[in-house]
Amino acid sequence: MRAAPVRAAGKVAKKTARKKATTPKEAGDDSTIARLARMGLRRAIDCVLHLPLRYEDETHIVRIADLQPGESGQVEVRVVKSEIQYRGRRQLIVEVEDQSGSLTLRFLHFYGSQVKHFEPGQLLRVRGELRGGILVREMIHPRYNVIRPGEALPDRLTPVYPASEGVSQTLLRAAIKRALASADLADTLPAELVSKLDLWTFERAVRTLHNPSADADIEDLLERRHPAWRRVKFDELLAQQLSLQRARLLRRSRQAIALTARGKLTDALLRMLPFTLTGAQKRVWSEIASDLSASYPMQRLLQGDVGSGKTIIAALAALRAIENGTQAALMAPTEILAEQHFAKISEWLSALGIHVVWLTGRIKKSERSTALCAIEDGRAQLVIGTHALIQESIGFRQLGLAIVDEQHRFGVDQRLALGGKGGAREPHQLMMSATPIPRTLAMTYFADLEVSTIDELPPGRQPITTKLFASSRREQVVAGVAQTVKAGGQAYWVCPLIEESETLELKTAVETFEALRKALPELSIGLCHGRLSSADKAQVMEGFYAGSIDVLVATTVIEVGVDVPNASLMVIEHAERFGLSQMHQLRGRIGRGRDASTCILMYQAPLSNLAKERLRIIKESADGFELARRDLELRGPGEFLGQRQSGVALLRFADLLHDQSLLEQARDAALELLRDTSGPVERHLHRWLGDRAEYLKA
Numbered sequence: 001m002r003a004a005p006v007r008a009a010g011k012v013a014k015k016t017a018r019k020k021a022t023t024p025k026e027a028g029d030d031s032t033i034a035r036l037a038r039m040g041l042r043r044a045i046d047c048v049l050h051l052p053l054r055y056e057d058e059t060h061i062v063r064i065a066d067l068q069p070g071e072s073g074q075v076e077v078r079v080v081k082s083e084i085q086y087r088g089r090r091q092l093i094v095e096v097e098d099q100s101g102s103l104t105l106r107f108l109h110f111y112g113s114q115v116k117h118f119e120p121g122q123l124l125r126v127r128g129e130l131r132g133g134i135l136v137r138e139m140i141h142p143r144y145n146v147i148r149p150g151e152a153l154p155d156r157l158t159p160v161y162p163a164s165e166g167v168s169q170t171l172l173r174a175a176i177k178r179a180l181a182s183a184d185l186a187d188t189l190p191a192e193l194v195s196k197l198d199l200w201t202f203e204r205a206v207r208t209l210h211n212p213s214a215d216a217d218i219e220d221l222l223e224r225r226h227p228a229w230r231r232v233k234f235d236e237l238l239a240q241q242l243s244l245q246r247a248r249l250l251r252r253s254r255q256a257i258a259l260t261a262r263g264k265l266t267d268a269l270l271r272m273l274p275f276t277l278t279g280a281q282k283r284v285w286s287e288i289a290s291d292l293s294a295s296y297p298m299q300r301l302l303q304g305d306v307g308s309g310k311t312i313i314a315a316l317a318a319l320r321a322i323e324n325g326t327q328a329a330l331m332a333p334t335e336i337l338a339e340q341h342f343a344k345i346s347e348w349l350s351a352l353g354i355h356v357v358w359l360t361g362r363i364k365k366s367e368r369s370t371a372l373c374a375i376e377d378g379r380a381q382l383v384i385g386t387h388a389l390i391q392e393s394i395g396f397r398q399l400g401l402a403i404v405d406e407q408h409r410f411g412v413d414q415r416l417a418l419g420g421k422g423g424a425r426e427p428h429q430l431m432m433s434a435t436p437i438p439r440t441l442a443m444t445y446f447a448d449l450e451v452s453t454i455d456e457l458p459p460g461r462q463p464i465t466t467k468l469f470a471s472s473r474r475e476q477v478v479a480g481v482a483q484t485v486k487a488g489g490q491a492y493w494v495c496p497l498i499e500e501s502e503t504l505e506l507k508t509a510v511e512t513f514e515a516l517r518k519a520l521p522e523l524s525i526g527l528c529h530g531r532l533s534s535a536d537k538a539q540v541m542e543g544f545y546a547g548s549i550d551v552l553v554a555t556t557v558i559e560v561g562v563d564v565p566n567a568s569l570m571v572i573e574h575a576e577r578f579g580l581s582q583m584h585q586l587r588g589r590i591g592r593g594r595d596a597s598t599c600i601l602m603y604q605a606p607l608s609n610l611a612k613e614r615l616r617i618i619k620e621s622a623d624g625f626e627l628a629r630r631d632l633e634l635r636g637p638g639e640f641l642g643q644r645q646s647g648v649a650l651l652r653f654a655d656l657l658h659d660q661s662l663l664e665q666a667r668d669a670a671l672e673l674l675r676d677t678s679g680p681v682e683r684h685l686h687r688w689l690g691d692r693a694e695y696l697k698a
């Protein structure tokens with residue numbers, strides 16, 4: 001059984017539980033309602049869609065004597081005696097028997113109230129794995145029910161639901177049974193669609209999942225391959241497709257300033273550049289330019305591997321906004337990156353007489369108020385900075401275009417905040433990402449965006465050789481650094497990622513810095529990490545750009561965007577801790593100049609199989625798309641989604657790796673349904689998303 005959908009279900013539950021509950025009439029007392037609501041189970045249909053994790057087979061009984069050690073089964077027994085013992089720890093020991101033999105039940109965790117279930121003479125049905133040999137036969141923490149004499153065996157498998165504190169299986173089973181009796185289970189899909197795709201009806205699917213008959217194929221149910229699951233997953237994917245596709249259609253009814261190809265600024269920049277655009281750059285620029293000329297807001301994602309040349313596209317788009325008399329904003333996730341954009345873009349744009357303003361959370365008060373004035377009165381034609389741009393109440397005179405670099409790090413909420421900056425007319429939005437989004441994700445979580453892809457690197461790039469070194473060969477690696485610098489190059493030394501503790505990560509970075517300084521006294525070594533003040537960070541980075549720093553020891557703050565062509569060596573310590581896409585991002589910092597570049601992945605032996613696989617893949621592939629796809633396989637979608645998942649309904653049941661063809665069917669069906677009448681669309685969205693359907697219209 002897979003764990004991910006369960007976690008996902010928990011998150012959704014938490015998220016929705018905060019909203020005001022609409023009380024299901026058929027549910028029991030208040031506290032039950034409140035407890036279910038906390039799990040997101042507010043309407044009867046929510047309970048119907050709360051599907052089992054697994055099943056218990058209580059439909060038949062074996063004799064104690066027939067059960068072999070290591071085997072699981074259900075026995076029907078009578079309690080002989082029970083007592084609480086202290087054998088190292090407090091435990092409840094229950095002796096039970098049937099006609100064929102006896103058995104010990106052992107509970108290490110138990111409630112006081114449980115003890116009364118084990119009065120001598122009490123009948124029980126007990127399920128668990130038999131342990132021990134000839135002398136001791138026991139079950140540890142078996143599941144059991146208290147029964148009456150002659151009580152019939154169930155003829156259906158017993159569902160086990162995702163539960164949470166204070167909500168027992170018994171309570172859930174009762175609530176779901178009531179819900180199945182009262183909820184509207186009529187199909188939300190047109191009958192033709194159901195038969196065309198050979199789907200089960202909704203009612204048949206949910207009834208089967210909650211109450212499979214004893215002869216149902218348990219494997220298929222658990223693996224979620226069963227036709228009943230297929231129908232539920234299809235519905236879930238369809239709801240997601242409908243809401244995203246609809247958001248995309250609704251965008252067309254909103255207002256933005258049409259940014260047409262009127263002025264000469266973009267042409268001037270193209271003439272000024274020391275290079276010509278690649279074919280891929282030309283193509284994405286024309287896609288973007290065409291979107292910008294519409295009078296509804298663009299929401300386009302520009303994706304392209306590291307070094308594919310997205311910055312120039314951003315600059316062109318900004319100029320298009322400026323030549324139409326509006327302002328543009330460019331936001332980056334880190335100060336380092338924002339600063340680098342600022343340096344590069346203002347170099348290009350100031351030659352054209354454009355007023356570029358720099359804004360971060362940390363600039364001096366006086367500079368800040370000057371900047372804010374210029375933004376408000378419109379003198380600032382392009383504003384570059386970090387999140388601070390949107391987190392505070394900054395009034396643009398007329399924001400025509402907002403560019404967000406590394407958009408996968410920005411949540412939907414932030415995107416919406418930016419959307420409000422243009423007044424009645426929304427700014428166009430261009431999101432840029434160097435993490436290519438695998439196709440299934442582009443079709444699901446990003447389906448409300450248009451996507452442009454730069455799938456070609458500028459000419460003349462040096463290939464990067466990737467090598468693996470065990471950390472025991474550190475001295476050799478250090479010697480390699482010295483050699484690179486001697487030959488006129490520069491190097492990055494990336495410190496281990498320590499996800500659990502930022503403090504520890506910092507400490508390791510400082511230690512690495514000290515150790516390298518000692519080992520390479522003739523070199524100039526710099527240190528850059530997230531806790532430095534922006535002034536200190538800027539100073540280190542400037543030193544590295546200028547070449548006065550030979551080796552830059554850094555945490556993953558350099559992951560995105562940093563561009564120093566002379567750096568031709570990168571060492572990544574504890575590479576086994578990084579994800580594929582992350583390593584690829586890091587590695588993209590080199591191979592930008594004339595010299596052939598090398599990336600050394602140092603790892604700490606022994607490696608887990610997963611880590612071995614990751615390192616093998618990264619060594620062999622330089623293709624960001626391929627790596628992103630593999631990363632999705634190895635790590636799941638969380639890595640790509642970042643905060644984005646907070647706003648969009650997570651998939652609880654469907655699985656992007658295994659359900660790709662179902663996803664494609666759902667997408668096609670969604671497009672068709674949206675073209676037709678809206679009746680089924682509304683009913684379907686209401687069933688699956690409830691009041692979240694409203695939120696997703698935004």
Ligand code: ADP
Pocket residue numbers: 275276277278281304305306307308309310311312434458459561563
């Ligand atoms: P990224 O897509 O990673 O943001 P950049 O925009 O930083 O990539 O571009 C990487 C480098 O390639 C920069 O130095 C940039 O000036 C250069 N570059 C961009 N486009 C071209 C091109 N068509 N020909 C040559 N060099 C280019």
Ligand code: MG
Pocket residue numbers: 310311561
């Ligand atoms: Mg970039």
